[in-house]
Amino acid sequence: MALRRLLLVLIAALALVVAAIASLTLGAVHVPLHAVLDALTGRAPQGPLREIVLQLRLPRTVGALVVGAGLGVAGALLQGALANPLASPDVIGVTGGAGFGAMLTLLVWPSAIALLPVGALVFGVVGAALVFMIGWSGVNGGAVSRVILAGIAISALFTAGTTSLMVAYSDRVQSAVFWLAGGLTSDGWSSFEVVWPYFLAGFLLAIVLARPLDRLALGDDVAASLGARPRQVRLLAAAAAALLAASAAALAGLLAFVGLVVPHLVRLAGGTATNRFVLPVSALVGAALVLAGDTLARTILAPIELPVGPLMVVLGVPLFLWLLRGAT
Numbered sequence: 001m002a003l004r005r006l007l008l009v010l011i012a013a014l015a016l017v018v019a020a021i022a023s024l025t026l027g028a029v030h031v032p033l034h035a036v037l038d039a040l041t042g043r044a045p046q047g048p049l050r051e052i053v054l055q056l057r058l059p060r061t062v063g064a065l066v067v068g069a070g071l072g073v074a075g076a077l078l079q080g081a082l083a084n085p086l087a088s089p090d091v092i093g094v095t096g097g098a099g100f101g102a103m104l105t106l107l108v109w110p111s112a113i114a115l116l117p118v119g120a121l122v123f124g125v126v127g128a129a130l131v132f133m134i135g136w137s138g139v140n141g142g143a144v145s146r147v148i149l150a151g152i153a154i155s156a157l158f159t160a161g162t163t164s165l166m167v168a169y170s171d172r173v174q175s176a177v178f179w180l181a182g183g184l185t186s187d188g189w190s191s192f193e194v195v196w197p198y199f200l201a202g203f204l205l206a207i208v209l210a211r212p213l214d215r216l217a218l219g220d221d222v223a224a225s226l227g228a229r230p231r232q233v234r235l236l237a238a239a240a241a242a243l244l245a246a247s248a249a250a251l252a253g254l255l256a257f258v259g260l261v262v263p264h265l266v267r268l269a270g271g272t273a274t275n276r277f278v279l280p281v282s283a284l285v286g287a288a289l290v291l292a293g294d295t296l297a298r299t300i301l302a303p304i305e306l307p308v309g310p311l312m313v314v315l316g317v318p319l320f321l322w323l324l325r326g327a328t
Contacts, residue, residue, distance in 0.1 A: 001271055008270050012284040016065075019291040023061040024053060026295055028303040031057070056186040063184050063191070064291040066199055067252045070244035072286020073206050073279055075259030076266070077244075080213040080275050081237035082144045088260040089245030091151040092238050096158030097127020098249035099180065103162045106176040107169040116179070117194045117250035123158070124246025130154050132238060136231070147238070182253040182309025184294050195247040202247065205240035206279055213237060213275040255290065255309050257316025262286045265319065289315070 024036045031049055038044035039053035071089070078087035089095050101123025105116045131154050135147035166173050185191075212233045215223040220230040245259065266281045267273050290308065293315065297306040 005270050005272065005277060008266070009281060009284070012281060012288060016284055016288040016291065019288050019295065020061055020065070023064065023291055023295045024057050026299045027052075027057065028298075055188055059189045059192070060184050060186050060294070061291065063251050064294040065287040067184070067248040067255070068258065068286040068288065068290030069283035070199055070202065070248040070286075071255060071258040071290070072262040072266075072282035072284075073203065074241040074244040074248070075261075075286075076263040076275065076278050076282040077206055077209065077213070077237045077241040078259070079263050080278070081216065081234045081241075082147065083217070084144065084148065085264065086260070087148075089241060089249075090155060091148055092242055092245075093127030093131040093151050093154040093158065094124045094242050094245040095127075095249065095254060096155035096162075097130075098124035098246055099254055100127075100158040100162045100165075102179050102249070102253070103165045103176055106179065107165050107172045110172060117191055120250040121195060121198065121246050124249055125242055127154055127158055128238065128242030128246070132235065136235065144234075147234075178307055179253040180309075181307030182255040182312065183297065183305070183307040184252050191251055195250050198243045198247040202240045202243035203283075205236060205243070209233065209237050209240065210276045210279050217273065217275075252290075253307075253309065255312050257312050257320065258286055258290060261316045261320050262289065 021033065021036075025031050025033055029049075029052060031053060035044060035049050036053050039050045040058070044050040044053075074094075075088050078089070078091060079085055081087075082091070084091075098120040101119035101121070102116055104123070105112060105119040109115075131147065131150045134150035134154070135143075166176070212223075212228045215226050215228040216230055216233055218226075223230050223233075248255070262285050263278055263282050266278050266285055270277055270281065272278070290312070293308050293311045297308045297311055300306065
């Protein structure tokens with residue numbers, strides 16, 4: 001079993017390295033690997049290839065890596081905290097809130113498009129906060145079923161708001177299609193200025209919660225006897241997932257299935273459900289998957305760039321159905 005886990009980690013790490021190399025070298029303009037290495041080490045002379053690597057492809061590669069890792073960890077956190085294999089950022093209202101915030105910026109205030117990451121991040125976190133408030137209030141507050149039902153209701157509310165905005169500003173919808181479909185852009189490091197603190201906070205929380213989530217898997221009573229606080233652990237895990245998923249949406253739009261499928265794949269391939277293994281390996285697999293998808297999206301019909309979201313669905317749906325078949 002230990003050898004099986006080690007093999008999975010090595011394969012995931014190798015896939016991530018290969019995907020990163022492909023992302024930096026392939027595109028509308030092919031950049032040789034030695035030129036990429038020269039640019040990264042500061043030995044490349046001033047010129048277009050150096051600028052392409054450092055100002056366009058490197059930020060995009062890092063963005064895809066962080067987004068994929070964030071979504072993979074967010075899905076693993078939610079599935080572990082809610083003991084629900086179908087849990088994903090959609091469940092806690094992040095996706096619906098982020099979509100509404102982005103559409104509000106793109107359609108109502110198109111002149112303030114630079115604030116799009118802020119709008120997606122803020123409303124994604126607001127959506128999760130509303131789910132927490134409802135799910136943790138009243139009788140049986142904090143129950144898994146209550147949180148999931150609250151997430152469904154809040155997501156439906158934000159989806160209705162997004163649809164209403166698209167109808168009201170139908171003449172501007174075309175500008176929002178690419179964000180809804182999900183995709184990264186080559187606009188340098190500026191977009192990271194808003195979201196990197198939230199990514200950092202989410203990843204740090206995930207590290208701290210790995211062991212408490214493993215205790216939670218033993219049942220609330222057993223977890224409490226071991227010193228864990230089940231309600232607090234679930235709340236912190238959901239908060240970390242909200243930060244990661246909202247930040248990912250702010251950078252790359254709505255990428256479906258990554259947070260849902262990646263943790264399933266890691267548990268199945270690794271033969272274990274322990275979060276101390278699933279969380280970091282989900283980060284590796286998610287990063288490699290989104291990075292490979294982004295590279296494929298911008299090279300398959302280069303110089304035309306395709307959105308990444310549909311590719312994630314094309315890859316994710318067959319995999320999810322295969323996983324579902326194996327679980328029945």
